[in-house]
Amino acid sequence: MGYCKEEEEEENQAKCLRVHGPIIVGAGPSGLAVSACLKDNGVPSLILERSDCIASSWQERTYDRLKLHLPKQFCELPLFGFPENFPKYPTKHQFISYLKSYATHFSIEPRFIQVVQCAVFDQRSRLWRVQTQDCEYISRWLIVATGENAEPAIPEIPGIERFQGPVVHTSVYKSGSDFKNQRVLVVGCGNSGMEISLDLCRHHATPHMVVRNTVHILPREMFGFSTFGIAMALLKWLPLRLVDKFLLMVTNFTLGNTDRLGLRRPKTGPLELKNATGKTPVLDVGALSHIKSDKIKVMKGVREITKNGAKFMDGQEREFDSIILATGYKSNVPCWLKSSDFFTEEGMPKTPFPNSWKGENGLYTVGFTRKGLLGTSSDAVKIARDIAADQWRRIKDCKNTCDSPYYPTKIAFTKS
Numbered sequence: 001m002g003y004c005k006e007e008e009e010e011e012n013q014a015k016c017l018r019v020h021g022p023i024i025v026g027a028g029p030s031g032l033a034v035s036a037c038l039k040d041n042g043v044p045s046l047i048l049e050r051s052d053c054i055a056s057s058w059q060e061r062t063y064d065r066l067k068l069h070l071p072k073q074f075c076e077l078p079l080f081g082f083p084e085n086f087p088k089y090p091t092k093h094q095f096i097s098y099l100k101s102y103a104t105h106f107s108i109e110p111r112f113i114q115v116v117q118c119a120v121f122d123q124r125s126r127l128w129r130v131q132t133q134d135c136e137y138i139s140r141w142l143i144v145a146t147g148e149n150a151e152p153a154i155p156e157i158p159g160i161e162r163f164q165g166p167v168v169h170t171s172v173y174k175s176g177s178d179f180k181n182q183r184v185l186v187v188g189c190g191n192s193g194m195e196i197s198l199d200l201c202r203h204h205a206t207p208h209m210v211v212r213n214t215v216h217i218l219p220r221e222m223f224g225f226s227t228f229g230i231a232m233a234l235l236k237w238l239p240l241r242l243v244d245k246f247l248l249m250v251t252n253f254t255l256g257n258t259d260r261l262g263l264r265r266p267k268t269g270p271l272e273l274k275n276a277t278g279k280t281p282v283l284d285v286g287a288l289s290h291i292k293s294d295k296i297k298v299m300k301g302v303r304e305i306t307k308n309g310a311k312f313m314d315g316q317e318r319e320f321d322s323i324i325l326a327t328g329y330k331s332n333v334p335c336w337l338k339s340s341d342f343f344t345e346e347g348m349p350k351t352p353f354p355n356s357w358k359g360e361n362g363l364y365t366v367g368f369t370r371k372g373l374l375g376t377s378s379d380a381v382k383i384a385r386d387i388a389a390d391q392w393r394r395i396k397d398c399k400n401t402c403d404s405p406y407y408p409t410k411i412a413f414t415k416s
Contacts, residue, residue: 025142261292
């Protein structure tokens with residue numbers, strides 16, 4: 001373990017621990033990746049996790065039919081690949097098993113049920129003080145690994161409190177079997193909204209999917225290869241806008257004109273839009289054919305929710321049995337990270353990728369690149385190397401004055 005091993009009674013009395021290496025907040029893929037990279041560079045760390053398991057978002061807040069949208073080679077964490085027998089697009093259960101194997105392989109043991117209430121940089125001691133519900137942790141470094149999707153984003157929809165049926169966010173949706181033969185309003189048309197609408201169809205429900213804004217829909221594969229993989233390969237040789245034009249040309253040929261289905265495309269290309277706003281294009285896994293056959297009904301924006309249904313911007317009014325909010329997630333960093341202006345009010349780094357991984361005073365971030373697990377892996381490697389170099393310099397500077405190689409083996413702090 002990377003934290004000070006004090007006697008149990010002393011720990012309970014002080015309620016304050018000095019961490020030998022960085023404190024990592026979050027035990028999802030980002031936290032695991034940076035912890036493994038640190039260990040590979042000889043740096044211990046401590047992960048604080050609010051839940052009782054690793055990758056709680058994957059284990060507790062994903063629907064049953066979920067698969068990785070990208071081929072497995074683009075979703076591997078550093079230093080440890082997927083099993084060879086995994087399919088091209090692993091299921092959520094396979095991905096969770098991979099993450100558990102990853103943690104076991106690198107002997108990563110987070111401290112669970114540690115809800116970070118406040119993290120603040122102490123200017124006097126030049127250390128980070130991280131307060132949970134029952135302990136304060138102190139370290140030279142703080143790594144924010146809670147990611148872009150820490151909390152469900154719940155929109156304010158007029159009248160939704162009047163609706164008499166169930167209203168659920170996709171974070172609690174598991175299967176369309178719970179909505180069999182129902183008329184379901186799905187608010188949101190991203191990857192989750194599309195896939196849940198498809199899942200509802202397969203369980204004989206009638207989904208009505210709200211498409212408020214423009215959206216890019218791309219085939220998951222082109223010419224038998226991953227669309228994402230083709231895009232990454234082309235970007236090595238061609239400008240981004242030219243790659244966007246190629247993707248849209250092939251998409252229009254294979255999927256047809258989606259504008260006719262009520263799915264208007266943005267004027268900005270899919271990759272350029274992703275880089276500018278973080279809005280991910282939808283990779284179609286079958287929902288579009290159900291839209292074309294009218295099994296998934298496309299609706300314009302909701303004007304208001306009624307007692308038994310909804311009124312829409314185009315004047316239509318429909319009755320529904322249930323409402324599913326496929327409205328995504330948001331960062332929760334502003335709720336607990338204090339004394340830092342590195343993040344925006346929305347909880348994203350102000351500095352864009354590829355320089356969003358490092359702040360000031362030993363603050364680092366991983367999982368905020370809007371580049372998926374590829375971005376996570378890239379940042380984890382950079383953070384580990386940077387901290388390892390910093391630690392080496394500190395050891396060198398202190399070796400003639402410190403009794404121990406780096407930190408004392410036992411440190412007692414009292415709360416200030």
